[in-house]
Amino acid sequence: MKKLKDIYTDICSATSENRNEIYRHFRVIAKNNRKDLEELTSSITLNEDSCLFEIYEALSEDSLEYERFYIAELERLLQMAENEPNNLNIYETLEAYSFIAVKNIASLNSAIKAHLKNVMNSSHTPIRRISTWMLGEFIDKNSKEEIALLYEKLTNDTDWRVRNMASISLKDIFPGNPNYDLKIVDKIKTYVFSKSVLNFVAL
Numbered sequence: 001m002k003k004l005k006d007i008y009t010d011i012c013s014a015t016s017e018n019r020n021e022i023y024r025h026f027r028v029i030a031k032n033n034r035k036d037l038e039e040l041t042s043s044i045t046l047n048e049d050s051c052l053f054e055i056y057e058a059l060s061e062d063s064l065e066y067e068r069f070y071i072a073e074l075e076r077l078l079q080m081a082e083n084e085p086n087n088l089n090i091y092e093t094l095e096a097y098s099f100i101a102v103k104n105i106a107s108l109n110s111a112i113k114a115h116l117k118n119v120m121n122s123s124h125t126p127i128r129r130i131s132t133w134m135l136g137e138f139i140d141k142n143s144k145e146e147i148a149l150l151y152e153k154l155t156n157d158t159d160w161r162v163r164n165m166a167s168i169s170l171k172d173i174f175p176g177n178p179n180y181d182l183k184i185v186d187k188i189k190t191y192v193f194s195k196s197v198l199n200f201v202a203l
Contacts, residue, residue, distance in 0.1 A: 004029055004036045008044075011058065012051040023058035030059065034069070041073060046080070046089040053096040060099035067108045070100060074115050078127070085124035091200035094130055101137040109138050113146070120149065125159045129200045132162050136169025147173070151180070160186050164197055 002010075007026045014022045030037045044052050056073070059066045074097070081090050100108065116131040116138070132153050139146045153166035163186055170180035182190065196202045 002029070004033060004040050008040060008051065008055070011054045012049070014054075023054075023061070026055070026058045027062060031062075031065065037069065038072075042076070046087060046093060048089065050089065050093075053093045056093070056096035057099050060096070060103065063100045063103045063108060064105050067105070067111075070097070070108060071111045071115070074112060078115060078119055081127050081130070082122075082124065085126050086201050088199075088201045091126060091130045094134065097134060098137050109140075113138050117149065120153065125162070126200045128153075128157060128159060128162050129165060132157075133165045133169075133198070133200075136165065136172070139169065139173070141173050154180060154182075160189050161197060161199070161202065164190055 002025075004026065007022065007029060010022045011019075011026060041052060041055060044050050046052060056070070059069070063070065074094075077090055077094055081087070084090065097112065100112070113135060116135045119127050120131045120135070122128050122131070132150070135146065136150065139150070141147075147170070150166045150170050154163050154170060157163050157166070164182060167180055167182050167186075171177065174180055190197055193202075
C-alpha cells in the first residue's frame with residue numbers, strides 16, 4: 001500500500017484525467033493516517049512546486065471529516081504568513097479554502113472566520129488582504145457584525161487592494177448598493193492595476 005507521501009508525489013504530477021482518482025486514493029489513506037497527514041503537510045516547503053493547495057482541495061470532498069485538520073492548517077499558515085509576509089505561495093495555498101466555503105459547514109466556517117477576524121488588522125498588508133478576501137468567501141450574509149467588519153475595511157484600511165477586496169465581497173451581497181462602491185481614486189487604481197488587484201503581495 002502506498003504511503004501518503006508517495007500519493008502526494010502522484011498529486012503533484014496528476015493530470016485532468018487521473019486527478020480525481022488520485023484525490024480519492026489520498027482521502028482513503030489519509031482517513032486512517034491522520035498523524036502521517038499532519039507530518040506530511042507540515043514538511044512541505046511552500047514554493048512554486050509545492051502541492052499543498054491540492055491536498056486541501058482533495059480533502060475538501062470530506063470537509064467535515066477534516067474539520068480539525070483544516071483549522072490547524074489555517075492557524076499554521078497564518079503564522080507562517082506572520083514570519084514570511086511576502087511569500088505569495090502561502091496566500092495562493094490559502095485560496096484552496098474556497099473549496100471548503102461552498103460546503104457551508106457551520107462549525108467549520110465559524111472557526112475559520114474567528115481566525116480570520118483575529119488577523120484582519122495585522123500590521124502586514126498581505127495578511128489583511130488574504131483575511132479580508134477569505135472572510136468575504138465565508139461570510140454569513142445575515143451577520144451584521146461581519147458586514148460591519150468588511151465595511152470597516154472598505155472605508156478605513158490604508159491599503160487600496162484591501163478596500164477593493166472588501167468592496168467586491170460587499171457588492172456580491174448587496175449588488176447595486178452605492179454604499180459599497182469604491183471611491184474614485186480607488187476606481188482609478190483598480191483600472192490602472194487591473195491585472196494585480198487580487199495580488200496579495202503586490203506593492
